[in-house]
Amino acid sequence: MATAAEPHLMARLRSMVWGPAEFVGPPPLRLTAQGILAGCLAAVAIIGSTVAGAWYGITGLAAGEGGLVCAALLVLYLCGVRAGRALVGAAAVLAVSLALQAPQAAAGFVLAERGRVESVVVVSVEGGPADVSGSGRYLCSVIDRNGVPMKVRIWRGCERTTRPGDAITVVYDVAGRVPPRGAEGGGSALDALSGLGGWLAGLVSACVVAVVRSYRLSVPDRGDRPSP
Numbered sequence: 001m002a003t004a005a006e007p008h009l010m011a012r013l014r015s016m017v018w019g020p021a022e023f024v025g026p027p028p029l030r031l032t033a034q035g036i037l038a039g040c041l042a043a044v045a046i047i048g049s050t051v052a053g054a055w056y057g058i059t060g061l062a063a064g065e066g067g068l069v070c071a072a073l074l075v076l077y078l079c080g081v082r083a084g085r086a087l088v089g090a091a092a093v094l095a096v097s098l099a100l101q102a103p104q105a106a107a108g109f110v111l112a113e114r115g116r117v118e119s120v121v122v123v124s125v126e127g128g129p130a131d132v133s134g135s136g137r138y139l140c141s142v143i144d145r146n147g148v149p150m151k152v153r154i155w156r157g158c159e160r161t162t163r164p165g166d167a168i169t170v171v172y173d174v175a176g177r178v179p180p181r182g183a184e185g186g187g188s189a190l191d192a193l194s195g196l197g198g199w200l201a202g203l204v205s206a207c208v209v210a211v212v213r214s215y216r217l218s219v220p221d222r223g224d225r226p227s228p
Helices: 002-018 029-055 065-080 084-112 187-214
Strands: 114-128 138-143 166-171
Touching: 002 084, 029 065, 029 084, 029 187, 065 084, 065 187, 084 114, 084 166, 084 187, 138 166
Parallel strands: none
Antiparallel strands: 114 138, 114 166
């Protein structure tokens, strides 16, 4: 009896982990479109909420907390369509990673849109390969043209050869909602978000696979549903 039940148990376990995928041939077009829509909406919500937070100075959103909420809502949706647990987990990891990467990209977006370039003077240089933080970056403390120290240390443009008294260029937010950073070659606002492209593509792909593989020919009885 135990031997006869093993194939059924393994099939059920595989269905729980990877989704039942009870179709033959190409995946249903409706589910493919549903997965693309879910992934795109989640990505737009994660990135958009972070950009809005940076633009309007809403600390929680700018730090990515809103993006993490959007990631949680995506996971709830995938669980609601009874996607495979492993695929839900993969989508969750990608969504959270996107939410954690978005704040830096959002700050770059704001600076590209309304940033102003200014030359500042280096007063001290710290860090480098021997720095205990392990980042390997050189950090410059600087003062603006009025002699006022900037609250943040600059690493873009701060190099091994930089010395106190040298001038470096920074870009700052005229609204004061995003910290200044070392100026880089004039990229556009979209260039600032381009680094998120890989995370976005991975998230949409994971959502498509998860939703498509959730396809069932029949709705299981309530008693057959696995416990959460």
